[in-house]
Amino acid sequence: MNDPIRLLQNHRSIRKFLTTPIEQEKLDAILHSGQMASTSSNMQAYSVIGVTDAELKKRLALLCGNQAYIEQCPIFLVWCADLHRLSAASEMHGTEAQTDTTEHFIIATVDAALAAQNAAVAAESLGLGIVYIGGIRNRIAEVAELLKLPVLVYPVFGMCVGYPDQTPLMRPRLPLAAIFHQETYHTDNELSAINEYDETTREYMLARSEGRANRSWSEQMAERMASPSRLHMQSFLMKQGFLRK
Template structure:
């Protein structure tokens, strides 16, 4: 196993950081690494916003409800961005229809996500820890207003980065057989259910043995709780109001 794979396999979310700030060189290294990610048709349909203003951090933390939105070495927000492309076009109806399509929204979302994961790998290779922040979508319109985003740009998620104050345990992942199927989707429900049940038992042991927040829980029960309530249902209309994902 080489050093790159070891870095990937050692990933865990960090939610407690020291007070040490990232250097400009570290920040720029992460951004340059992000820029080397694959991008659909050379569009590079994303923008990364670094948040250093403490008032903005306070407002974003209030939206998130998570203290590490403020208490970190640096905070990034990754945005799907087709505004840059829009401004370079003739802005006729054909262009608008294309940019406002579901396909192009998927392109922008994937581009931003690939860039973010490259940035994460760069950060972790430098001994830093990270935590993705989907919680900035708890009030996506307010996040949008704080960042003063134009049409064709939407905030997807934040990324808190810094020096870990404490290393958390690595959380198990679904077995390979659950997520990798050959040639077609594995619709054998009995086989898949057996895989999930075995994973649930592993998760019980993980929560029972970890150093903090021990509890009795399974992956299946977490999914049932998560999808038994509807959250962030305002995101759909917000995306359309930003002139994306309309067709």
């Protein structure tokens, strides 16, 4: 195996950070690596906000469901889907950008995610740790106001970055056969793959919860999928100018 593959396969989310700041050179390398991700038609329909201010991080931690590591990490990156700049570019040429289509919403969201994941891998290669924060969408309107987001920009997720102060267990993934389909999609192995994963993750679940919880992955997912989450998202996105057609 080569080093990049070893690095990718060694990923684990970090939720406890040292207060050590990140060297500017490293931060620049992380962000530049994010920028070099593939981007739909070179649209680069995303922006990232770096939050280092202690008070701002504290408020964001609260808005994201009291996730303390947002406060602890030296920098909290907020990855945003961004059609605002493309709208401005269109205006420069006297045309109106079709920013409210589902397609452009997907493009901007995917662009943000690809850039973020490139940045995450770059950070990990430099000895830093990361955790994505979907909790940023819990109270998204307040986050948007706090970060002064204009229309046509929305935070897809946050990301804590910093030097790790923990070495968590690696979280096992589904068997490859569950996610890889040869030639066409197959559903016949779905249940056996879920059973296999429940079995292989049993030990991890027990170790992670120090022997308390022994709920399987499928049980956890069933519970999670049973209730709708963040129902405010649709109206928020429409208010921001996305997804109207």
